[in-house]
Amino acid sequence: MSAAEEVVTEAPAVEAVPKRAMTLGLGTSLAVLAALVIAPLFVKNFIIFQMTMLLIYGLAVLALNILTGGSGQFSLGQSAFYAVGAYTSAILMEHVGMNYALTLPIAGLICFAFGFIFGQPALRLSGVYLALATFALAVAMPQLLKLGFFEHWTGGVQGLVVTKPDAPFGLPMSQDMWLYYFTLVITIGIYIASVNLLRSRSGRAFMAIRDNEIAASAMGVDVALYKTLAFGVSAGITGVAGGLGAIAVQFVAPDGYTITLAISLFLGMVVGGVGWLPGSIVGSAFIIFVPNIAESISKGLSGAVFGVLLFLVIFLVPHGARQVAMIAQHHLGKLKKN
Numbered sequence: 001m002s003a004a005e006e007v008v009t010e011a012p013a014v015e016a017v018p019k020r021a022m023t024l025g026l027g028t029s030l031a032v033l034a035a036l037v038i039a040p041l042f043v044k045n046f047i048i049f050q051m052t053m054l055l056i057y058g059l060a061v062l063a064l065n066i067l068t069g070g071s072g073q074f075s076l077g078q079s080a081f082y083a084v085g086a087y088t089s090a091i092l093m094e095h096v097g098m099n100y101a102l103t104l105p106i107a108g109l110i111c112f113a114f115g116f117i118f119g120q121p122a123l124r125l126s127g128v129y130l131a132l133a134t135f136a137l138a139v140a141m142p143q144l145l146k147l148g149f150f151e152h153w154t155g156g157v158q159g160l161v162v163t164k165p166d167a168p169f170g171l172p173m174s175q176d177m178w179l180y181y182f183t184l185v186i187t188i189g190i191y192i193a194s195v196n197l198l199r200s201r202s203g204r205a206f207m208a209i210r211d212n213e214i215a216a217s218a219m220g221v222d223v224a225l226y227k228t229l230a231f232g233v234s235a236g237i238t239g240v241a242g243g244l245g246a247i248a249v250q251f252v253a254p255d256g257y258t259i260t261l262a263i264s265l266f267l268g269m270v271v272g273g274v275g276w277l278p279g280s281i282v283g284s285a286f287i288i289f290v291p292n293i294a295e296s297i298s299k300g301l302s303g304a305v306f307g308v309l310l311f312l313v314i315f316l317v318p319h320g321a322r323q324v325a326m327i328a329q330h331h332l333g334k335l336k337k338n
Contacts, residue, residue: 036184045176049248050288052180055187056244058284061268062194062277063237069275070198071230072210074127077118077134078265080141081111081235083257085242087145090162090252091153100165100247104186107243108236115235119228138262145254159253162246183244190237194277197233206230271313286313 040048060082067073088110089103118137125133145154154160167178197203205226208216217223246252264287271286272279294305 033188037181040177040180045174048174048176048180052176052183052248053245054281054284054288055180055183056241056248057265057268057288058281059187059190059241059244060238060265061272061283062191062280063234063241064265064269065272065275065277065280066194066198066206066237067230067234068269070203070210071206071227073122073227073230074131075134075231075234076131076259076262076266077137077141078234078238079257079259079262080134080137081115081238082242082245082261082265083141083145083252083254084114085111085239086246086252086257087154087160087242088239089243090160090246093162093247094160095153101182104240104243108240111239111242112232112236114239116228116232118235119231122231123224123227135259135262138259142254142258145257155253157254159251159256162250162252164247164250179248183248186240186244190240191277194237198277202226202229267310271310 036051040051043051060078063081064075064078067075085107088107089100092098092103092106093100122130122133144150146157148156150156164175164179166175167173171178173181198206205216205221208219208221209223209226213223249256268280268283268287270283272281272283290309291302291306294309295302297305
């Protein structure tokens with residue numbers, strides 16, 4: 001028996017990912033979609049803006065989930081890809097005069113290339129060493145954006161103001177409401193594409209690498225290609241999220257894309273459940289609303305209160321929102337049987 005055959009024999013078989021491991025049931029999905037479509041009709045513009053940011057950060061967390069939950073690679077540098085996407089859209093809108101919708105695929109492609117190229121040297125790293133390399137990228141990006149060489153385009157330290165688009169075709173809705181529905185359509189499209197990606201041959205290759213890199217290589221998986229591809233796809237989706245974020249906030253500045261944002265996205269993935277795509281929205285809600293709740297409890301000790309709330313969530317639900325969903329589905333199944 002050859003060494004490769006021994007590795008395959010000893011390594012655990014990579015099981016196909018069950019349908020509900022990545023998605024919600026059809027009924028639950030339709031209910032959530034209906035709530036997302038109807039909710040803006042009954043709330044103020046500020047709440048609509050918060051819901052838009054919820055979707056945008058949900059996209060960024062989903063991108064990280066594909067990288068970490070899908071291929072098993074850790075990244076603390078998502079804020080860098082988010083910044084590149086945001087500045088790409090802002091520069092194309094304000095300096096080139098391009099339509100905001102056309103800037104998003106360009107931001108995604110640029111970030112895909114950036115992530116794919118960054119993934120090449122990262123192939124030599126794994127685990128905490130890869131996390132440290134991406135951490136360095138996140139720390140360096142705000143400083144790079146402040147360089148005088150790019151100041152004409154980026155605005156330097158002062159940043160760049162972005163014009164929020166009006167609703168097209170004279171539709172009777174506010175700018176915030178139109179941008180929310182625009183973001184919702186993009187989010188749904190990327191979510192469906194991500195689910196199909198993880199169910200495809202490439203997705204199975206990602207998960208084979210995540211479970212056992214040596215066994216995946218022995219089974220014919222091009223480990224180097226798929227690891228860099230996972231980085232590229234994750235960076236591309238994050239870039240689209242960054243572009244949407246720049247349009248929604250109407251402003252980009254280097255200090256808005258620090259390591260704090262990268263850690264927040266990583267935290268959102270953990271809270272939502274690593275490898276469970278619907279949990280991305282739950283994780284996004286946590287990093288948007290829980291800090292506000294902590295500040296309302298105690299402004300002077302908001303950081304401490306946030307830490308306590310985070311500790312309680314991790315202690316009570318160690319596997320994130322995915323565990324809650326599985327428990328709920330289990331009990332619903334019992335009720336249906338009875």
